[in-house]
Amino acid sequence: MKIKRTAGERLFDGANVLLMIALIVLTLYPLWHVLNASLSDSGRLMAHRGLLLFPEGFNLDSYKLVLSNPSILSGYRNTLVIVVLGTALNLLFTILGAYTLSRKSFMLRNPIMLAIVFTMFFNGGIIPTYLLINNTLHMGNSLLALIVPGLVSSYNLIIMRTAFQEISESLLESARIDGAGEVRILWRIVVPLSMPVIAVMVLFYGVAHWNSWFGAILYIRDRSLYPLQLVLREILIQNSTDSMTTSAAMGDKEAIGESVKYATVMVATLPILLIYPFLQKYFVKGVMIGAIKE
Numbered sequence: 001m002k003i004k005r006t007a008g009e010r011l012f013d014g015a016n017v018l019l020m021i022a023l024i025v026l027t028l029y030p031l032w033h034v035l036n037a038s039l040s041d042s043g044r045l046m047a048h049r050g051l052l053l054f055p056e057g058f059n060l061d062s063y064k065l066v067l068s069n070p071s072i073l074s075g076y077r078n079t080l081v082i083v084v085l086g087t088a089l090n091l092l093f094t095i096l097g098a099y100t101l102s103r104k105s106f107m108l109r110n111p112i113m114l115a116i117v118f119t120m121f122f123n124g125g126i127i128p129t130y131l132l133i134n135n136t137l138h139m140g141n142s143l144l145a146l147i148v149p150g151l152v153s154s155y156n157l158i159i160m161r162t163a164f165q166e167i168s169e170s171l172l173e174s175a176r177i178d179g180a181g182e183v184r185i186l187w188r189i190v191v192p193l194s195m196p197v198i199a200v201m202v203l204f205y206g207v208a209h210w211n212s213w214f215g216a217i218l219y220i221r222d223r224s225l226y227p228l229q230l231v232l233r234e235i236l237i238q239n240s241t242d243s244m245t246t247s248a249a250m251g252d253k254e255a256i257g258e259s260v261k262y263a264t265v266m267v268a269t270l271p272i273l274l275i276y277p278f279l280q281k282y283f284v285k286g287v288m289i290g291a292i293k294e
Helices: 007-039 042-047 061-067 070-102 109-121 126-136 154-165 169-177 182-193 195-211 214-219 228-237 250-291
Strands: none
Touching: 007 250, 042 250, 061 070, 061 250, 070 109, 070 154, 070 182, 070 195, 070 228, 109 154, 126 214, 154 195, 169 182, 182 195, 195 228, 195 250, 214 228, 228 250
Protein backbone atom coordinates (compact mmCIF):
# COMPACT_ATOMS: atom_id res chain seq x y z
CA MET A 1 0.00 0.00 0.00
CA LYS A 2 1.43 3.31 -1.08
CA ILE A 3 1.74 5.84 1.75
CA LYS A 4 0.43 9.26 0.83
CA ARG A 5 3.02 11.93 1.43
CA THR A 6 2.07 15.29 2.84
CA ALA A 7 2.65 18.59 1.04
CA GLY A 8 5.31 19.50 3.60
CA GLU A 9 7.27 16.29 2.89
CA ARG A 10 7.13 16.87 -0.86
CA LEU A 11 8.27 20.47 -0.37
CA PHE A 12 11.14 19.34 1.85
CA ASP A 13 12.30 16.73 -0.71
CA GLY A 14 12.06 19.28 -3.52
CA ALA A 15 14.15 21.76 -1.56
CA ASN A 16 16.76 19.05 -0.89
CA VAL A 17 16.94 18.19 -4.60
CA LEU A 18 17.40 21.84 -5.56
CA LEU A 19 20.07 22.28 -2.90
CA MET A 20 21.97 19.21 -4.09
CA ILE A 21 21.80 20.37 -7.72
CA ALA A 22 23.15 23.78 -6.69
CA LEU A 23 26.02 22.14 -4.78
CA ILE A 24 26.86 19.92 -7.77
CA VAL A 25 26.95 22.93 -10.08
CA LEU A 26 29.13 24.92 -7.67
CA THR A 27 31.49 21.95 -7.34
CA LEU A 28 31.78 21.05 -11.03
CA TYR A 29 31.80 24.48 -12.64
CA PRO A 30 35.38 25.46 -11.62
CA LEU A 31 36.68 22.26 -13.23
CA TRP A 32 34.49 22.84 -16.29
CA HIS A 33 35.79 26.41 -16.54
CA VAL A 34 39.42 25.27 -16.41
CA LEU A 35 38.77 22.59 -19.07
CA ASN A 36 37.08 25.09 -21.41
CA ALA A 37 39.79 27.69 -20.85
CA SER A 38 42.54 25.18 -21.59
CA LEU A 39 40.86 24.30 -24.92
CA SER A 40 40.15 27.90 -25.92
CA ASP A 41 41.99 30.12 -28.35
CA SER A 42 44.38 32.26 -26.28
CA GLY A 43 43.39 35.63 -27.77
CA ARG A 44 39.66 35.01 -27.51
CA LEU A 45 40.08 33.71 -23.97
CA MET A 46 41.79 36.90 -22.84
CA ALA A 47 38.99 38.97 -24.40
CA HIS A 48 36.23 36.88 -22.80
CA ARG A 49 34.42 38.15 -19.70
CA GLY A 50 31.91 36.35 -17.47
CA LEU A 51 31.02 32.65 -17.28
CA LEU A 52 32.85 30.34 -19.65
CA LEU A 53 30.35 27.61 -20.57
CA PHE A 54 32.05 26.47 -23.79
CA PRO A 55 35.55 26.84 -25.27
CA GLU A 56 36.21 30.14 -27.03
CA GLY A 57 37.32 28.55 -30.25
CA PHE A 58 39.19 25.24 -30.09
CA ASN A 59 42.95 25.11 -29.77
CA LEU A 60 45.29 22.43 -28.40
CA ASP A 61 48.45 24.53 -28.64
CA SER A 62 48.55 25.07 -24.88
CA TYR A 63 48.58 21.29 -24.29
CA LYS A 64 51.36 20.88 -26.85
CA LEU A 65 53.42 23.51 -25.03
CA VAL A 66 52.79 21.91 -21.64
CA LEU A 67 53.58 18.36 -22.76
CA SER A 68 56.75 19.53 -24.51
CA ASN A 69 58.01 21.26 -21.36
CA PRO A 70 60.81 19.12 -19.84
CA SER A 71 59.93 20.36 -16.34
CA ILE A 72 56.41 18.93 -16.66
CA LEU A 73 57.72 15.58 -17.91
CA SER A 74 60.35 15.28 -15.17
CA GLY A 75 57.74 16.38 -12.63
CA TYR A 76 55.42 13.63 -13.80
CA ARG A 77 58.21 11.07 -13.53
CA ASN A 78 59.18 12.15 -10.01
CA THR A 79 55.55 12.27 -8.85
CA LEU A 80 54.83 8.79 -10.21
CA VAL A 81 57.88 7.44 -8.38
CA ILE A 82 56.76 9.12 -5.16
CA VAL A 83 53.14 7.94 -5.51
CA VAL A 84 53.94 4.32 -6.42
CA LEU A 85 56.87 3.75 -4.06
CA GLY A 86 55.44 5.89 -1.27
CA THR A 87 51.98 4.30 -1.35
CA ALA A 88 53.48 0.79 -1.42
CA LEU A 89 55.65 1.52 1.63
CA ASN A 90 52.77 3.32 3.37
CA LEU A 91 50.53 0.28 2.95
CA LEU A 92 53.23 -2.17 4.07
CA PHE A 93 54.07 -0.39 7.32
CA THR A 94 50.46 0.61 8.05
CA ILE A 95 49.30 -3.00 7.65
CA LEU A 96 52.11 -4.33 9.85
CA GLY A 97 51.50 -1.73 12.55
CA ALA A 98 47.71 -2.06 12.44
CA TYR A 99 47.80 -5.85 12.70
CA THR A 100 50.20 -5.77 15.66
CA LEU A 101 48.12 -3.19 17.51
CA SER A 102 44.86 -5.03 16.77
CA ARG A 103 45.96 -8.19 18.62
CA LYS A 104 44.73 -8.33 22.20
CA SER A 105 47.66 -10.57 23.10
CA PHE A 106 50.10 -7.70 22.44
CA MET A 107 50.60 -6.26 25.93
CA LEU A 108 52.00 -2.85 24.90
CA ARG A 109 49.28 -2.01 22.41
CA ASN A 110 47.49 0.56 24.63
CA PRO A 111 50.60 2.62 25.55
CA ILE A 112 51.73 2.57 21.91
CA MET A 113 48.28 3.65 20.73
CA LEU A 114 48.35 6.55 23.19
CA ALA A 115 51.74 7.61 21.81
CA ILE A 116 50.40 7.40 18.25
CA VAL A 117 47.30 9.44 19.08
CA PHE A 118 49.53 12.01 20.82
CA THR A 119 51.34 12.64 17.52
CA MET A 120 48.01 13.57 15.89
CA PHE A 121 47.80 16.65 18.14
CA PHE A 122 51.44 17.57 18.78
CA ASN A 123 54.60 17.48 16.68
CA GLY A 124 58.13 18.80 16.82
CA GLY A 125 57.54 21.66 14.38
CA ILE A 126 59.00 22.51 10.99
CA ILE A 127 62.52 23.49 12.07
CA PRO A 128 63.31 20.38 14.20
CA THR A 129 61.79 18.18 11.48
CA TYR A 130 63.90 19.87 8.81
CA LEU A 131 67.07 19.44 10.88
CA LEU A 132 66.25 15.79 11.50
CA ILE A 133 65.56 14.96 7.85
CA ASN A 134 68.26 17.11 6.28
CA ASN A 135 71.14 17.02 8.77
CA THR A 136 70.68 13.90 10.90
CA LEU A 137 69.20 11.44 8.40
CA HIS A 138 70.93 13.09 5.41
CA MET A 139 67.91 12.67 3.14
CA GLY A 140 67.84 16.27 1.95
CA ASN A 141 67.56 16.82 -1.82
CA SER A 142 66.27 13.29 -2.43
CA LEU A 143 62.85 11.80 -3.08
CA LEU A 144 63.17 9.78 0.13
CA ALA A 145 62.68 13.02 2.06
CA LEU A 146 59.16 13.17 0.58
CA ILE A 147 58.32 9.55 1.47
CA VAL A 148 59.98 8.51 4.74
CA PRO A 149 58.71 11.29 7.09
CA GLY A 150 55.08 10.38 6.33
CA LEU A 151 55.59 6.63 6.16
CA VAL A 152 52.63 5.95 8.45
CA SER A 153 49.62 8.20 8.98
CA SER A 154 48.21 7.94 12.51
CA TYR A 155 44.67 8.45 11.23
CA ASN A 156 45.01 5.74 8.57
CA LEU A 157 46.65 3.40 11.08
CA ILE A 158 43.68 3.75 13.43
CA ILE A 159 41.20 3.09 10.60
CA MET A 160 43.04 -0.06 9.51
CA ARG A 161 43.53 -1.28 13.08
CA THR A 162 39.78 -0.97 13.66
CA ALA A 163 39.07 -2.90 10.45
CA PHE A 164 41.41 -5.71 11.54
CA GLN A 165 39.70 -5.87 14.93
CA GLU A 166 36.37 -6.55 13.19
CA ILE A 167 37.68 -9.86 11.81
CA SER A 168 36.40 -12.80 13.84
CA GLU A 169 38.96 -13.98 16.36
CA SER A 170 37.67 -17.56 16.01
CA LEU A 171 38.75 -17.53 12.36
CA LEU A 172 42.28 -16.56 13.34
CA GLU A 173 42.34 -19.14 16.14
CA SER A 174 41.34 -21.85 13.66
CA ALA A 175 44.29 -20.89 11.48
CA ARG A 176 46.63 -21.06 14.47
CA ILE A 177 45.35 -24.51 15.38
CA ASP A 178 46.12 -25.62 11.81
CA GLY A 179 49.71 -24.45 12.29
CA ALA A 180 49.64 -21.04 10.62
CA GLY A 181 51.98 -18.41 12.03
CA GLU A 182 51.20 -14.73 12.47
CA VAL A 183 52.79 -13.78 9.15
CA ARG A 184 50.73 -16.32 7.20
CA ILE A 185 47.56 -15.32 9.07
CA LEU A 186 48.16 -11.69 8.20
CA TRP A 187 48.82 -12.13 4.47
CA ARG A 188 46.53 -15.12 3.77
CA ILE A 189 43.50 -14.23 5.93
CA VAL A 190 43.51 -10.70 7.35
CA VAL A 191 44.65 -8.81 4.24
CA PRO A 192 42.27 -10.54 1.76
CA LEU A 193 39.34 -9.91 4.11
CA SER A 194 40.28 -6.24 4.44
CA MET A 195 40.57 -5.29 0.76
CA PRO A 196 37.89 -2.53 0.95
CA VAL A 197 39.74 -0.64 3.69
CA ILE A 198 43.07 -1.26 1.92
CA ALA A 199 41.58 0.30 -1.23
CA VAL A 200 40.64 3.33 0.86
CA MET A 201 44.20 3.51 2.18
CA VAL A 202 45.51 3.44 -1.42
CA LEU A 203 43.20 6.37 -2.16
CA PHE A 204 44.19 8.34 0.94
CA TYR A 205 47.93 7.81 0.61
CA GLY A 206 48.00 8.13 -3.18
CA VAL A 207 46.09 11.42 -3.26
CA ALA A 208 48.22 12.80 -0.42
CA HIS A 209 51.44 11.99 -2.31
CA TRP A 210 50.05 13.32 -5.59
CA ASN A 211 49.03 16.67 -4.08
CA SER A 212 52.07 17.11 -1.83
CA TRP A 213 54.30 20.11 -2.54
CA PHE A 214 55.33 21.64 0.80
CA GLY A 215 57.88 18.92 1.61
CA ALA A 216 59.50 19.44 -1.79
CA ILE A 217 59.93 23.14 -1.07
CA LEU A 218 61.71 22.31 2.19
CA TYR A 219 64.01 19.49 1.08
CA ILE A 220 64.43 19.52 -2.73
CA ARG A 221 67.02 21.85 -4.27
CA ASP A 222 67.71 20.08 -7.56
CA ARG A 223 65.12 21.12 -10.17
CA SER A 224 65.33 17.71 -11.84
CA LEU A 225 63.82 16.22 -8.65
CA TYR A 226 60.86 18.62 -8.47
CA PRO A 227 57.51 16.77 -8.24
CA LEU A 228 54.68 17.79 -10.54
CA GLN A 229 52.83 19.88 -7.96
CA LEU A 230 55.90 22.02 -7.31
CA VAL A 231 56.26 22.65 -11.05
CA LEU A 232 52.56 23.53 -11.15
CA ARG A 233 53.02 25.93 -8.23
CA GLU A 234 55.82 27.71 -10.04
CA ILE A 235 53.70 28.14 -13.15
CA LEU A 236 50.57 29.34 -11.34
CA ILE A 237 51.99 31.44 -8.50
CA GLN A 238 55.34 32.61 -9.83
CA ASN A 239 53.94 32.99 -13.37
CA SER A 240 56.93 31.12 -14.85
CA THR A 241 55.55 30.29 -18.30
CA ASP A 242 58.30 32.06 -20.24
CA SER A 243 60.10 28.80 -21.04
CA MET A 244 56.97 27.58 -22.85
CA THR A 245 56.16 30.82 -24.70
CA THR A 246 59.58 31.95 -25.91
CA SER A 247 58.66 31.52 -29.56
CA ALA A 248 55.55 33.72 -29.27
CA ALA A 249 55.45 37.42 -30.00
CA MET A 250 55.59 39.75 -27.03
CA GLY A 251 51.93 40.69 -27.40
CA ASP A 252 50.84 37.07 -27.44
CA LYS A 253 52.91 35.84 -24.50
CA GLU A 254 50.44 36.94 -21.86
CA ALA A 255 47.48 35.35 -23.65
CA ILE A 256 49.34 32.09 -24.36
CA GLY A 257 50.68 32.03 -20.80
CA GLU A 258 47.12 32.17 -19.46
CA SER A 259 46.05 29.20 -21.59
CA VAL A 260 49.18 27.30 -20.55
CA LYS A 261 48.27 27.74 -16.88
CA TYR A 262 44.84 26.19 -17.41
CA ALA A 263 46.29 23.34 -19.48
CA THR A 264 48.88 22.66 -16.78
CA VAL A 265 46.14 22.41 -14.14
CA MET A 266 44.26 19.88 -16.30
CA VAL A 267 47.39 17.81 -16.98
CA ALA A 268 48.22 17.72 -13.25
CA THR A 269 44.64 16.94 -12.15
CA LEU A 270 43.32 14.54 -14.80
CA PRO A 271 45.14 11.32 -13.68
CA ILE A 272 43.80 11.45 -10.13
CA LEU A 273 40.31 12.27 -11.43
CA LEU A 274 40.39 9.18 -13.65
CA ILE A 275 41.55 6.88 -10.84
CA TYR A 276 39.20 8.14 -8.13
CA PRO A 277 35.90 6.67 -9.52
CA PHE A 278 37.35 3.14 -9.36
CA LEU A 279 38.06 3.50 -5.62
CA GLN A 280 35.14 5.75 -4.65
CA LYS A 281 32.80 2.84 -3.89
CA TYR A 282 35.12 1.79 -1.05
CA PHE A 283 35.39 5.30 0.37
CA VAL A 284 32.20 5.37 2.49
CA LYS A 285 32.76 1.84 3.77
CA GLY A 286 36.30 2.68 4.84
CA VAL A 287 35.19 5.80 6.67
CA MET A 288 32.41 3.89 8.44
CA ILE A 289 34.91 1.23 9.53
CA GLY A 290 37.03 3.95 11.09
CA ALA A 291 34.00 5.28 12.96
CA ILE A 292 33.41 2.02 14.85
CA LYS A 293 34.67 2.14 18.41
CA GLU A 294 35.72 -0.66 20.66
